[in-house]
Amino acid sequence: MCLNQRKLSFVTEYVKWRAIPRLILLDSEISSGCNFKMVKSNVDLFDDKGLYFSMQTTFEGAAEIMEKNKQKVILITFVSRNMDTELLEMAAIVAKRAYKVCWLIVVEYQFRNTVNVLKASNISINADIVAAIDLSTPPSVKDPCNYNDKSTFNDITNFAELDNTTKYVLPYFDGDDEHFDILSLCDLKQHNNEGFCLLQIYKIRMNSNNSFVLHRMGNWCYIRSAYVTKKLLSIEQRANLHRFPLIIGHRNASSEKRTTETPFLAYDLFDKNLLEFYTYFTGFLNSSESELFFAKVGSKNTEGEWTDLLGALSKGDIDLALECFIKIPAGFNAIGFTLDIMKSCKNIYLQPEASNKFRNIYLEPFDERLILCVFGTGLALSICLAITHRVAMKFKGQESYPYGIISSLTWCIGVICQQGSIWRPKLYSDQIIVLIALAFTLLIYNSYSAFITSVLSITLPDIRTVQELLESNYEIGYEKDSQTEVYLRTTNNSQLNQIYLRGYLANVQNITEGLMRAAKGGYGFFAAGEDARRALLNISHHKCRYDIQEILVKSTLNSVAFGVAKKSPYKKLINLSKGGRFQGQIGKI
Known part of the structure; x- marks a missing residue:
């Protein structure tokens, strides 16, 4: 493909719009004089927007850079004639790094071939791929790299005539509508065959060419830039599988239990109630049902590969393992997990x-120390009472305070034993002593009552x-x-x-x-x-x-979740539908 300033302007605008400052320019003819000079003379376009770019002529070089780069990058491929094989190989590389690579494919009038190649590729629903169809007139045959030749951009030709066979390709989807004519997605009349038509591309099922989806983003023109286009569809916005199946796998509920060497499996038997989740997932994602049954969950064989259900999950034969797996380190090394569905715990x-030794805590204070404390308190109160009476008789000279030490002891024993007394205190000091005695007695008897209650009612293991x-x-x-x-x-x-x-x-x-x-x-x-x-x-x-x-x-105590492949393209969609189930409180766990 012949590069020109208009294409480079579009590329820099697109990268700026995506807010990813790192890009790789992939063009088999980049080393040729005209294309290299074009990029070199327009370095300021990248520098002004703070973009870092690398120019590569082979897919191997671009793949090596993507492998070393830990941050997200934009791969820009300029499609030329007779590069279907290379494009298919690049699609396989991008599919493995779907979450790290954004792929922009710039094509001219040979978009039909590009569509057929991408349909046969193994891209999936999580692919971040955008095709930019150049709506301008094909370059002049006499001087394809003369970017100063204004006729390259001003000659008006009916673009539809250059690719009038596109209406015979396999059906694809745009939103909820099924289309057969790719050019119907590009508004050619409004833009007079100028600018670029942007189409977002992904496949619902990796192994189904009929699940090819094109999302119409609008046309980019040189004057109004890329801001007139629609937003990209995020993976959460692709929650419509158009009745293509969401394949699950689980153990056969009717089969007998067998020993498994999978330590992160929560339960021995398959719970049929889990199928309620699958029914909700298929309804939320507008997918059809497809189940695979396995005798066992699986274990590692002598070659270190998983067998049975986990083997099918790791190979991509199923999208979701409808089993309850415990989120422990052994599980993270084998499979991926969805959001938590519940907590699991083992019990004894x-x-x-029943034993009485725990309730003896109420009896422990009733020992010889408590008895000595009671007698000591009573003796102290009696002495205080006798002293106050002696002092009152001496200083006031009255005989109306007859209580001595013997009488005081007798009174104190009656109070502590809750037998009462006909004596009425006349001095303030007597009243204080009586209150102290009554409070002490109340404490003793309440403690005894609590002990009796515990003996009759409390049993602890x-x-x-x-x-x-x-x-x-x-x-x-x-x-x-x-x-x-x-x-x-x-x-x-x-x-x-x-x-x-x-x-x-x-x-x-x-x-x-x-x-x-x-x-x-x-x-x-x-x-x-x-x-x-x-x-x-x-x-x-x-x-x-x-x-x-x-x-x-x-x-x-651990979290429990369903199993998915480590790099499953459906993980986010399943989490989205499961979050909607819990938010709406639908069904039971």
């Missing part, structure tokens, strides 16, 4: 044995934490050949490791057996909270027939 279930269970003589067990056993065996926690070792000889065949054994006493059963509660409801026929204590194991 046992039959509590001996075991309330995981550490207390490990220090007790209880047997500990878990379900044999289950996901819980895999979790205990692979986790790095001292308490959980002790549970695994102690329960190796006391484990059971299923959750129901473990809960029934725990209900008999002397046995602690380790299981996932959701599975254990569901099993407990089933064996009790949804009635509270068993008084089983649940001890929370805080170290096992």
Whole structure:
């Protein structure tokens, strides 16, 4: 393609509009005299806008720069004739780096070939690709690189005649409408075949050529610049799959449980209630349903590759693994995760044995120290009462204060024993002593009443934490050949490791057996909270027939999410639809 100042002006305006200051100019003829001189003579266009650019002649050179660059870049490809193979290779490179590369394809009148190439490529719904169709007259054959020849831009030709076969290409989508004529998206009459027609490109399904989507952004002209165009469709705005399938995979709900070596799987069996999520996803994204069933979640084989469900997820055969996965480091190394759907925790279930040792806290003050304190307080009050009376008799010379030490002791014993007295205090000091005695008596008897109440009503279990269970003589067990056993065996926690070792000889065949054994006493059963509660409801026929204590194991509290491929193009759309489900409080978890 012959470069000129108008094309370079458009490129710099587009890059500035995208607010990404790094770009790569890819043109097989950039090393030729005319194209190199054009870029060199217009360096100020890039410098004025603060842009950093690199000129490459091969796809390998551009791919190497994109691999080394950690920041987002814009790749600008000037499409020439007979470069369909190179364009297909470049599409594959861009598809692998969809979140790091914005691809601008500048084409002339051979846009039909470009469309056919991109349809056959493996770009997906998260692709950031824009095609800029040059609406001007094709360059003059006699001097294709003479950018000073004004006739290159002023000759008016019917652009539609140059590509009159575009209406026979496979159907594509623009919004909710299906079109067959690409040129209908470009308003040629209004702009007199000048400027560039901008079309955003992506595919709903990577392996389906019929899912090719073109989004009309408008026309860029030299006078009004790129600001007259429409905004790009973000990945969140592409939440319309036009009835193309969203493929999920999960275990067969009717199959028997099998041991898995996947430590980040939350539950042993597939929950059919999870299909409610899939129904909502397909409705939100306007997609069709497509399910794949697997016997197992999968594990790593001798070659280090995942098998079964996880293998299909890593290869891209499914878009979403509709299983509950725990977000732990082992899981992040294997797959990607959606937003959290709930919290998961393992618990220990046992039959509590009531004990009175915790309520003896009320009895502990009632010892010899309390008795001595009561007698000492009574003696002190009696002495104070006798002294006040002696002082009153001496200084006032009256015989109306007959209380001595013996009478005072008798009065004090009557007050403390709540027997009362016919004596009425006449001095202010007597009144103060009486109030102190009554307050002390009230405190003693209220404490005694609290102790009696605790003896009659309060019962506390001996075991309330995981550490207390490990220090007790209880047997500990878990379900044999289950996901819980895999979790205990692979986790790095001292308490959980002790549970695994102690329960190796006391484990059971299923959750129901473990809960029934725990209900008999002397046995602690380790299981996932959701599975254990569901099993407990089933064996009790949804009635509270068993008084089983649940001890929370805080170290096992983790977030639970669905599984996606690490670089899944549908991850953001699934998160968007799941967020809408929770916000609208639709369905149940």
